[in-house]
Amino acid sequence: MRIVTLSFTIVRTMEQAEKIGTGSTEDPIYRGSGVPVPVFSKRLISWANLVMTLFLTAFSIYGAFIGADKAQAFFNSIPLSVYWLIFTALFIAAISVLPRLLQIRGLFLVHVGCVLILAGAMLGSRAGMKIGDKLFKTDTLRSGQMAIYEKQTAKAVLTEDAVQKELPFDVKLVDFRLEYYDPGQITIQTRQGESFKIPAKPGLKYLLNANLGSVEVVKTFKRLRMISANGKMTAIEDPNGGSNPAVELLLISPEGKITTKYVFERFSGHPAPNENLIFSYRRTISDFISDLEVVKDGKVLAKKSIEVNKPLHFGGYIFYQQSYDNIGGRFSVLRVTTDRGIGIVYLGYILLCAGVFWHLWFRHIFGDRLIED
Amino acid sequence: MALKLTIQGLLIYATIAAYLLAFIITLLRRHKLGTAPYFLGFLIACSAVGFRWYDVRHIPLQNLFEVFLVLGALVFPISIFCNRVLRIGGIAADMLIGVIVLFPAGFIFNAEPQQLPPALQSWLFGPHVFVYMLSYVIMAKAAVLAGLQLSGGSAKDNLLSPEEATYRMVCAGFPLLTLGLILGSVWGQIAWGDWWGWDPKELWSLASWLVYVGYLHFRYMFGKKHPRLNSAWVITGLIVIIITLLWVNLSRLFPGLHSYAM
Numbered sequence: 001m002r003i004v005t006l007s008f009t010i011v012r013t014m015e016q017a018e019k020i021g022t023g024s025t026e027d028p029i030y031r032g033s034g035v036p037v038p039v040f041s042k043r044l045i046s047w048a049n050l051v052m053t054l055f056l057t058a059f060s061i062y063g064a065f066i067g068a069d070k071a072q073a074f075f076n077s078i079p080l081s082v083y084w085l086i087f088t089a090l091f092i093a094a095i096s097v098l099p100r101l102l103q104i105r106g107l108f109l110v111h112v113g114c115v116l117i118l119a120g121a122m123l124g125s126r127a128g129m130k131i132g133d134k135l136f137k138t139d140t141l142r143s144g145q146m147a148i149y150e151k152q153t154a155k156a157v158l159t160e161d162a163v164q165k166e167l168p169f170d171v172k173l174v175d176f177r178l179e180y181y182d183p184g185q186i187t188i189q190t191r192q193g194e195s196f197k198i199p200a201k202p203g204l205k206y207l208l209n210a211n212l213g214s215v216e217v218v219k220t221f222k223r224l225r226m227i228s229a230n231g232k233m234t235a236i237e238d239p240n241g242g243s244n245p246a247v248e249l250l251l252i253s254p255e256g257k258i259t260t261k262y263v264f265e266r267f268s269g270h271p272a273p274n275e276n277l278i279f280s281y282r283r284t285i286s287d288f289i290s291d292l293e294v295v296k297d298g299k300v301l302a303k304k305s306i307e308v309n310k311p312l313h314f315g316g317y318i319f320y321q322q323s324y325d326n327i328g329g330r331f332s333v334l335r336v337t338t339d340r341g342i343g344i345v346y347l348g349y350i351l352l353c354a355g356v357f358w359h360l361w362f363r364h365i366f367g368d369r370l371i372e373d
Numbered sequence: 374m375a376l377k378l379t380i381q382g383l384l385i386y387a388t389i390a391a392y393l394l395a396f397i398i399t400l401l402r403r404h405k406l407g408t409a410p411y412f413l414g415f416l417i418a419c420s421a422v423g424f425r426w427y428d429v430r431h432i433p434l435q436n437l438f439e440v441f442l443v444l445g446a447l448v449f450p451i452s453i454f455c456n457r458v459l460r461i462g463g464i465a466a467d468m469l470i471g472v473i474v475l476f477p478a479g480f481i482f483n484a485e486p487q488q489l490p491p492a493l494q495s496w497l498f499g500p501h502v503f504v505y506m507l508s509y510v511i512m513a514k515a516a517v518l519a520g521l522q523l524s525g526g527s528a529k530d531n532l533l534s535p536e537e538a539t540y541r542m543v544c545a546g547f548p549l550l551t552l553g554l555i556l557g558s559v560w561g562q563i564a565w566g567d568w569w570g571w572d573p574k575e576l577w578s579l580a581s582w583l584v585y586v587g588y589l590h591f592r593y594m595f596g597k598k599h600p601r602l603n604s605a606w607v608i609t610g611l612i613v614i615i616i617t618l619l620w621v622n623l624s625r626l627f628p629g630l631h632s633y634a635m
C-alpha cells in the first residue's frame with residue numbers, strides 16, 4: 001500500500017514539474033534523466049535542429065524556383081550531401097541527448113521516423129548506390145529507361161547516368177494500346193471568335209445558331225480511309241490501316257443546304273478563306289497500357305499489363321509505364337528502378353505518421369496535454 | 374472574372390449568400406440565429422459538391438475549381454469540430470473563410486468538366502487531396518487566430534487564449550498535413566517510381582510542412598514566452614500554403630507534374 005502511495009506521489013510530482021516549463025533551461029524539453037549532457041549542449045542541439053529546418057525550408061523554396069531537374073541536382077550536390085549527413089546526425093544526437101524525445105513515445109517515433117526517411121533517401125540516392133556498389137563490389141541499376149517496340153524484346157536499360165546496362169532477363173512488349181474517353185470532343189470556332197464544343201456522339205444534332213445553322217455527328221472513325229467507289233469518295237473504317245481518328249459531320253446551313261465534313265484529330269487542316277467555321281476534333285487519353293512478358297531462356301516467367309499506377313515487380317526490378325510513342329503508338333517507354341532504400345523510407349513514414357498523430361492528436365488534443373507541453 | 378449562370382454556379386452563389394448572411398447575423402451577436410444559415414450554406418455546398426461529382430463522374434478534387442468548392446463545404450464541419458471538441462470559437466471568421474474560398478470557385482476558376490488523366494486514376498487521389506484540403510482549412514483557421522493574437526483581440530466564444538487556440542489548431546492540422554505529404558510521396562512512388570521527384574509543388578508542400586515543423590520546435594523550446602513570434606510563424610505557414618495551392622498551379626514559373634491541377 002505504501003509503495004502504491006509513493007508511486008502515486010512521484011507521478012503527481014512529475015506531472016506538476018512538467019507544468020512549470022517557462023522556456024528557460026528548466027524547460028521540459030531539456031529536463032529528464034537521459035544521457036548526462038550539459039544543458040548548454042542540449043539547447044545547442046535544439047537550436048541547431050531548428051536552424052537546419054529553416055535552412056531546408058529555404059532550400060526547398062529555392063529548389064521550387066529552379067525546376068525539378070536542377071533541384072534534383074542541387075539536393076544531390078556535395079554541399080547538400082554534407083547538409084543531409086549533419087541533419088541526420090543532429091536528429092540522432094537529439095534523440096540521444098534530449099530526454100523528452102526518449103520519454104514521450106510520439107516524439108520518439110517522429111524523430112526516429114525522420115532519421116529513417118533520411119537514411120533511406122541517402123541509401124537510395126545516386127551517391128549512396130555508388131558507395132554501396134564500391135563497398136560490396138556490385139553493379140546495381142538504380143534507375144533507367146527502356147523503349148520497346150510492339151512484339152519486340154529488350155534487355156538494355158539506359159541509366160540516368162547515360163550508361164547502358166543489361167537486365168538478367170528479356171522484357172517483351174506483347175502489345176501497347178492507348179485508350180480514350182468516349183466520346184471525343186469537336187470544337188467549332190467562328191472567325192468572329194465564337195466557340196462551340198460538341199460531344200462526338202453519332203446521331204447528335206446540334207444547333208449552332210440561327211445564322212450558322214446546325215451540325216449533325218454522323219460517325220466516328222479510328223482508322224479512317226477514303227476510297228473511291230462509283231466515282232464517289234467514301235469514308236470507311238480500315239481495320240488494317242494506320243491510326244487516323246476522325247469524325248464525319250453533316251453541316252446544315254440555315255437555308256437547308258447539307259455538306260459533309262470530315263474532321264481529323266491529327267490534321268486539323270486549313271479552312272478556305274471563304275469558310276467561316278474552323279473545326280477540330282480531340283479525344284482525351286484515359287489510359288496507356290503495355291502488355292509485358294518477362295522472358296528468360298525462352299520461358300515466360302511473368303506477364304502483366306502495366307499502366308500508370310500499376311507497375312510490374314519482378315526479380316528486384318520494378319517496371320513503370322512512363323511514356324509512349326505519341327505519334328504512331330508503336331513503342332512504349334518504361335522506367336526501370338530497383339527502389340533501394342524504399343522499405344526504410346516507408347518504415348520512416350509509418351513511424352513519422354504514427355508519431356505526429358499520437359503526440360499531437362491523442363496526447364495534446366484528445367489527451368488535454370496542451371498547455372503543459 | 375465571370376458569372377457562372379449554371380446550376381453549379383447558382384449553388385455556389387447560394388452558399389456564398391448563406392455564409393454571408395450567417396456572418397452578418399453572427400456579427401450582430403445573434404450566434405444561435407447565425408448557425409441556421411451557416412448550416413443551410415453547408416447543405417447547399419454539399420449539394421454543389423455532389424452535383425459536380427455526378428457531373429464529372431469522379432471525386433471532384435482534380436482542379437482548382439473543384440478543390441475550392443470542396444474547401445467551401447469543409448469549413449462548416451471543421452468549425453463545429455473546433456467549437457465542440459477543441460473548444461475553439463471564432464465561428465464568424467470561419468463563415469468568412471467559407472465566403473473567401475468559394476469566391477474564386479464562383480467567379481474566377483474555370484468550371485469546365487475535365488476527365489481524369491491516367492496519373493490521377495489511383496485510389497490515393499481522393500485521400501491525398503482531401504487530407505490536404507482538411508489541413509488547409511484548419512491551418513487557415515489557425516492563422517486567423519494568430520492574427521487575432523497579434524492584433525490583441527480575442528474571439529468572444531473562445532475558451533482558450535488566441536495563442537493557445539492557435540497552437541491547438543496547428544496540433545490538429547499538422548498530422549493531416551504530414552499525412553497528405555506522405556500519401557503524395559507514396560503515390561509518386563507507385564505511379565512514377567519516385568517517392569520524391571523534386572517537383573515545384575512537392576518542394577512548396579515540403580516548405581509549408583517545414584514552416585510548421587519550425588513553429589512546433591520553436592514553441593516546444595520557448596512555450597508561450599514569445600506569443601507574437603509564434604503567431605507570425607503560423608501566419609507565414611498559411612502564406613506558404615497559399616503559394617503551394619495557388620501560385621504553383623497558376624504561375625508558369627513552376628511547371629511540373631502537378632500542372633494539370635489548374
